[in-house]
Amino acid sequence: MIIRTTYILLIFLLSNSVGFSQSYANKKSSNNIFKSKSKTKKKAPLSTQEKINYARTIFNDSTSKAIEIIEDVLYESVNRKNKLDEASCYETLGLFNAKLNNHDIAIYNYEKALDIFQKKKKTGKLINNWKAISKSAQAIKRNTLIIKYETLIFDYYANRKSIEKSCQSKLTIGNAYLASNLSESEKAFNYVIQQSSSEDLKIKAQIGLGKVAQKRKQFKKAESLFQSANGTAEKNENDPLANESFNELSNLYQEQNIQTNNIQVQQQAYDYNYNRGNSSSAVQYSSQIANSYIEQNRTQEAMEVLENSTELVEQTNDFEIKKEFYKTLNTLYEKQGNKEKAEEIKTEYSAVLDSIKKEKEEKLLALQSKNELLSNAQNRVLILEKDRELNEKEILLLRKEQDIQLGVIQTQRMITWSLAIGFFIILILSFFIYKNNREKQISNQLLVLKSLRNQMNPHFIFNSLNSVNSFIAQQDERSANKYLSEFSKLMREVLEYSQEDFIPLAKEIEILELYLNLEHYRFKNEFEFSFNIDKSINLDDYQIPPMLLQPFIENAIWHGLRYKKGKGKLSVNFTQEKDHVAILIEDDGIGREKSKAFKTMNQKKMKSTGIKNIESRLEIIKNVFKKTLAISIEDANKTTKEGTKVLVKLH
């Protein structure tokens, strides 16, 4: 039964292990897919950061080369899964796009870079990107973006106690809010005025506040703010700010339709710029003044203004301003009906227009070629990204597959293990059960063995004691004493050793000799006996179950020799053979067959179990102690079937 279960379990285990190796192979092949995907690695002689920096420096002169480098680096870093390099590439792409006024794309790239930097917790990199995004957003007036990133920038600098920089960003926030949230805007500007120590920023904030007031139709407040800003700017000789405030004032008056004030402001602006030597700005303002006069049909005054500026026009290189000037002059001449002059100016005007066109076209061309390169690169990057997305999906899928496979392997492993453990437990259990059974069996057999252990035939005991009686009756003290001593000695030995499973051969021989002597005394007339022990036998080397030989001798006397007419002979010989001691008990009694024939029914009722007992004992001894004792019984004389020969081989 146990063997059968073992067999089934083994088959189970084997089939399982085959399944296991298969799934293992699957796992291996899926690993190979991963490897082949990432095999397109290239070695970088320059560090990626160096490459990126190099690309940035050469962008203006050699745009295509710069783009190529960035593209390469990007591919490389994507393949190498170097996220930081990838982010740097995006940042650079953003920068390039911003330079080519592709602000939307620039912002897209910057935000990508930003995303990675944020994930990688590279705070140092964040500020530059915020600034870049804000700058591009300002360029295309994306107010929400501006506010978002400038707030970040503001917090960044505020935390670092960099007041001017934080105020700068607050100012930008204020301007962005102008379109959507005037109160936020006002708050921002006020903050700048309170916090900043920079006059310029304060002026800008004032202008901002003015704009807020203007939008709220608080014209007086706006006017005073613009004027104050203007004053400070003039005092600080900050021309751009001065001009800005002039412009705002002019706008304010135009909105209110206060032409006098408007012209006055424009005049002030002209004077200021004229004095400062800003010919372009001066020309610009003179054009504006003239236009204002033209609107009021004050052609004479307009003409005066323009004529005053003719010299300045020659000095300026700004074609736009020139164009504006000639356009105004042309309009003026046409109004006055001075066709000749108008025609003259028109040619001048168209010449300027041409130069503007030319300049613009040149710029456009340069931009276009660069843009083309960049947009191509950008497209490739997009493709790369899509590719990567796909890749990631694929990888994700493979991972999932792998996970499932791993799960399967794990359950298989679990099953294998639990089966193995179960099998092991069964094995151990069956071993213990077997051992227990065996022990039980052995102890049972030992018990049986004990019960089978030959005790002296009570007949012998009492008959022997009766013999002592005879000495007493004869008043033969010495004989009685000797007989009783020998009998006691025999009893002692038997009692002492009958509990053992094995005793030294020497002891058994001693018991036999005592027994034979005593029996011989009783049946002196029936038999003679000889007892020979081969001197070469090392008696200490052999062990024998106690009282194993005695029954054979008893049988020889009682069933063989006692029936014989005349004296019989009994010989007990111990001889050393090659690998055993041969014990031969031979008598010349009537033989087993005749002895049996002599037995009457009544005698047969007295059971003689001596030999049967010995056989059972030897069987158990063979089982328990793995010791075999060969016993053969045969007739001494095979023809007459007389006498008995018992041969015991003791190994």
Place this chain on the structure above:
Amino acid sequence: MLKSVIIEDEEVSRNILTNYLTKYCPEVSNEGEASNINDGKKLISNIKPDIVFLDIEMPFGNGFDLLDQLDTIDFEVVFITAYSHYAIKAINLSASYYILKPIDIDELINAVQKIVKNKQEEESFSSTKILAENIKSISDKNKKIVLPQLDGFKVAQIGNIIRVEASDNYSIVYLNDGKKYVLSKTLKYFDELLSELGFLRSHKSHLINLDHIVQYKKGKMGQVIMSDESLALVSSSAKKELMKYFT
């Protein structure tokens, strides 16, 4: 003076007995010795002894064989045995005499005196005869048991005993003729004698002849009704044995 012979195979043992008889039993004379039953038979027919001292264990047939082979028995046997459970049972059944080896002189004297006394009273009863009958009878039921009474003996066929009941240290034997006999023997004594002759110890104090069971009544304590309509108890441990007998 009673004549005696000794039939015993061991010379030493014969010598002892002869010695003791001359010393301690003056009312008995030793008329001869034999070492086996064939010689013994001749000796008996020659001497016609009153007492035969007979060893049970001997080569060429034991003591019972001798009794079996004799046609008439007009002597009393005193068995001499070293150890024989089987033989002693048979001897007890007929209340014959026996002496265990090593011979106890008092026992020897006692046995001899009893025989002398019986002879003097001229009792017709001979336990040896009954023993010989028992040996010869093939059926157990026809075997006889001697029930010693204060005033003599009652011999009963084993088949006629319905049951034996214990009463303290006495036992009451119920026979199928309606008579009962009180004996100064324990029930255990009877159990040992009769258990192999169709009797069952159904209860601590009941030994029943299985042939005389008429009815069995189930219950907490089982009961059997015997052929004389008397009741005997059956303990739970004996129930199995009882059932085995009837199935």
